[in-house]
Amino acid sequence: xxxxxxxxxxxAAAPSSPRRSPRWAALGPQNIGAVYILALIxxxxxxxxxxxxxxxxxxxxxxxxxxxTAMAALALVVPLATRTFDLSFAYVMTLSxxxxxxxxVGGVNPVLSMVLGMLAALLIGAVNGVVVVVMKIDSFxxxxxxxxxxQAFIIFFTNDQIISGVQxxxxxxxxxxxxxAGFTGPxxxxxxxxxxxxxVLEHTVAGRRIYAVGFxxxxxxxxxxxxxxxxxxxxxxxxxxxxxxxxxLASSLSSGSPTSGTAYLLPAFAAVFxxxxxLKNGRFNAWGTLIAVVMLGAGxxxxxxxxxxxxxxxxxxxxxxxxxxxATGLQRRxxxxx
Amino acid sequence: MKxxxxxxxxxxxxxxxxxCGAGEQAASSGPVDKAGVQRAKDxxxxxxxxxxxxxxxxxxxxxVPTGKTVDFISCAAADCNVIAGVLKASAEKLGWTLNVINxxxxxxxxxxxxxxxxxxKADGAIYIAIDRSVYERYLPQLKANxxxxxxxxxxNEPGNGIDYAICTPDQQxxxxxxxxxxxxxxxxxQANSVYFNVPAFVNLVKxxxxxxxxxKDLCASCPTATQDIPVTALGNGVPQLIxxxxxxxxxxxxxxxxxxxxxxxxxxxxxxxxxDHVKIVGEGGGDTTWQYxxxxxxxxxxxxxxxxxxLAGLDSIVRHVSGAPQVPSQLxxxxxxxxxxxxxxxxxxxxxxxxxxxxxxxFQKLWGVA
Numbered sequence: 001x002x003x004x005x006x007x008x009x010x011x012a013a014a015p016s017s018p019r020r021s022p023r024w025a026a027l028g029p030q031n032i033g034a035v036y037i038l039a040l041i042x043x044x045x046x047x048x049x050x051x052x053x054x055x056x057x058x059x060x061x062x063x064x065x066x067x068x069t070a071m072a073a074l075a076l077v078v079p080l081a082t083r084t085f086d087l088s089f090a091y092v093m094t095l096s097x098x099x100x101x102x103x104x105v106g107g108v109n110p111v112l113s114m115v116l117g118m119l120a121a122l123l124i125g126a127v128n129g130v131v132v133v134v135m136k137i138d139s140f141x142x143x144x145x146x147x148x149x150x151q152a153f154i155i156f157f158t159n160d161q162i163i164s165g166v167q168x169x170x171x172x173x174x175x176x177x178x179x180x181a182g183f184t185g186p187x188x189x190x191x192x193x194x195x196x197x198x199x200v201l202e203h204t205v206a207g208r209r210i211y212a213v214g215f216x217x218x219x220x221x222x223x224x225x226x227x228x229x230x231x232x233x234x235x236x237x238x239x240x241x242x243x244x245x246x247x248x249l250a251s252s253l254s255s256g257s258p259t260s261g262t263a264y265l266l267p268a269f270a271a272v273f274x275x276x277x278x279l280k281n282g283r284f285n286a287w288g289t290l291i292a293v294v295m296l297g298a299g300x301x302x303x304x305x306x307x308x309x310x311x312x313x314x315x316x317x318x319x320x321x322x323x324x325x326x327a328t329g330l331q332r333r334x335x336x337x338x
Numbered sequence: 339m340k341x342x343x344x345x346x347x348x349x350x351x352x353x354x355x356x357x358c359g360a361g362e363q364a365a366s367s368g369p370v371d372k373a374g375v376q377r378a379k380d381x382x383x384x385x386x387x388x389x390x391x392x393x394x395x396x397x398x399x400x401x402v403p404t405g406k407t408v409d410f411i412s413c414a415a416a417d418c419n420v421i422a423g424v425l426k427a428s429a430e431k432l433g434w435t436l437n438v439i440n441x442x443x444x445x446x447x448x449x450x451x452x453x454x455x456x457x458x459k460a461d462g463a464i465y466i467a468i469d470r471s472v473y474e475r476y477l478p479q480l481k482a483n484x485x486x487x488x489x490x491x492x493x494n495e496p497g498n499g500i501d502y503a504i505c506t507p508d509q510q511x512x513x514x515x516x517x518x519x520x521x522x523x524x525x526x527x528q529a530n531s532v533y534f535n536v537p538a539f540v541n542l543v544k545x546x547x548x549x550x551x552x553x554k555d556l557c558a559s560c561p562t563a564t565q566d567i568p569v570t571a572l573g574n575g576v577p578q579l580i581x582x583x584x585x586x587x588x589x590x591x592x593x594x595x596x597x598x599x600x601x602x603x604x605x606x607x608x609x610x611x612x613x614d615h616v617k618i619v620g621e622g623g624g625d626t627t628w629q630y631x632x633x634x635x636x637x638x639x640x641x642x643x644x645x646x647x648x649l650a651g652l653d654s655i656v657r658h659v660s661g662a663p664q665v666p667s668q669l670x671x672x673x674x675x676x677x678x679x680x681x682x683x684x685x686x687x688x689x690x691x692x693x694x695x696x697x698x699x700x701f702q703k704l705w706g707v708a
Contacts, residue, residue: 064610065578164625169633263573304582310568
């Protein structure tokens with residue numbers, strides 16, 4: 001599950017064609033297909049909406065509007081790279097948001113409230129670690145179960161009511177509503193987060209170990225890598241990023257909604273899986289994930305600018321997802337055939 | 339090659355879907371209809387004061403038997419939980435038992451809830467926004483059990499098994515009139531508005547019709563458009579859909595929402611897009627809405643009279659089991675909440691806001707259990 005490409009073919013995939021230099025191969029459609037799709041989408045909408053689409057406002061709308069989806073998707077990169085699902089991340093987003101909102105409305109300092117929200121998220125990450133790594137329950141089922149428990153706790157804690165109050169419109173709202181050169185906080189955070197993940201995964205020993213665990217946990221274990229510790233840490237990282245995304249979400253909404261995070265479950269998985277088909281030839285990676293989010297966002301924003309019918313965005317997303325993953329499948333089969 | 343082909347397909351899909359939309363349009367405006375603006379202001383003034391009386395005023399006039407059972411099918415929305423609390427408190431006053439049956443909003447869970455009502459042999463049942471096609475097959479058994487069926491906020495008319503219906507599309511459409519009046523009054527007849535509707539909520543369809551009709555009536559020169567929001571976008575997609583529409587239609591200066599929850603996150607999205615001059619009016623209310631009005635992020639809302647709606651349903655069951663004549667189904671009078679009167683929303687009953695202050699006590703008085 002961790003990679004969309006067979007482990008056995010991984011080393012062979014780097015030079016995609018003997019006649020091409022690695023630089024040209026990196027720019028080929030098999031490596032950055034989503035960028036080509038993105039370019040086509042942009043060209044199509046620039047032709048159809050010559051006034052409103054090719055503007056800086058569109059760039060900002062895509063960046064600002066889809067930054068939370070990007071952060072949610074980035075939360076999944078590390079656990080998926082270790083062949084571990086984390087289905088609880090969306091509930092963790094909700095939990096950190098309602099926790100922080102609860103304390104802010106209660107008069108606690110916003111920064112301290114956010115710290116408490118993050119602690120709640122990390123606690124769930126640790127619980128996930130115990131369930132998946134210590135108890136050896138399949139991660140798909142285990143994190144689904146913990147997510148369900150988290151949602152139950154949220155309903156109990158909030159009585160299924162939205163936490164609101166004018167206090168949330170103060171300093172707390174600045175976390176997500178602060179603007180830097182026209183881009184909101186989460187848009188900047190998502191890029192910084194992607195850069196950090198990219199550096200860790202690509203340029204550190206820990207990153208190599210994470211991918212090694214994902215490619216072949218048995219081989220990694222034989223290579224003296226502590227597989228359990230890496231998977232446990234991956235779940236903690238996922239919860240930490242999801243918790244931060246949840247804080248941004250609550251800050252953006254100026255409220256703590258007991259169901260706000262669940263809406264990000266499927267879009268985040270869609271983005272991270274499409275992202276795995278980009279740049280790294282089948283590996284879950286941060287920049288590929290961001291490209292996928294931008295590609296989906298560019299199309300969706302174009303459709304909303306053109307006041308397309310209400311089924312259009314879903315249809316577009318479905319077509320893009322099937323296409324991207326089908327193309328990856330074709331690529332994988334082609335590599336297998338040599 | 340296949341990726342390039344796919345890219346072409348994706349691009350063409352986007353272009354085709356976009357072509358289904360309205361494209362970029364210009365707005366127009368004409369002379370201000372001063373008489374219409376004045377009528378709008380009069381309407382707003384009339385509905386700016388919080389109602390103090392129920393529409394139902396006839397006492398039951400007969401002893402209400404104790405020990406009855408009422409089943410309430412709750413829904414996935416947060417408000418349903420609160421309503422359950424309100425109904426439970428009133429049922430206890432009557433010496434009755436109120437069973438809350440949870441539903442996640444899916445037809446399957448709704449059918450299971452009706453099965454439960456059949457098993458309970460409840461004296462009455464109240465449910466929210468469930469179409470009769472879901473429970474049609476249970477109607478004979480419910481009738482045989484003598485269960486008095488109260489439909490709230492669905493598009494179904496009473497009759498053929500539904501004993502009482504409230505919060506019907508016809509009763510709710512008045513909120514559309516108030517939203518239109520508020521926009522015309524606030525803009526001085528210079529509004530360019532768009533109404534965002536969720537077609538999945540079929541009980542709200544007449545509210546949109548009424549909004550459009552009243553906008554045309556009060557301000558014929560005010561451009562007014564509608565845009566549908568898919569129910570699947572509720573949660574995280576709505577602000578971007580609205581921002582996209584507003585960017586494509588920069589002349590629009592008022593947004594009207596068929597349910598206030600569409601505004602969640604919208605003020606922040608508008609600010610980020612430099613569209614914070616656009617004013618928001620909505621229907622439904624809720625704590626987040628009151629907060630937005632207090633902070634100036636939303637200018638007005640017409641709260642749904644949830645408390646009065648469900649207590650009227652319970653009142654109907656009370657009258658049925660007491661043998662008292664039924665009273666006509668009526669919603670409480672509408673009320674428009676703005677920054678001037680939003681302080682009134684701080685007073686709640688069991689965690690929710692009655693439109694008529696003290697409406698629970700008023701109903702209990704009608705039942706003779708105050």
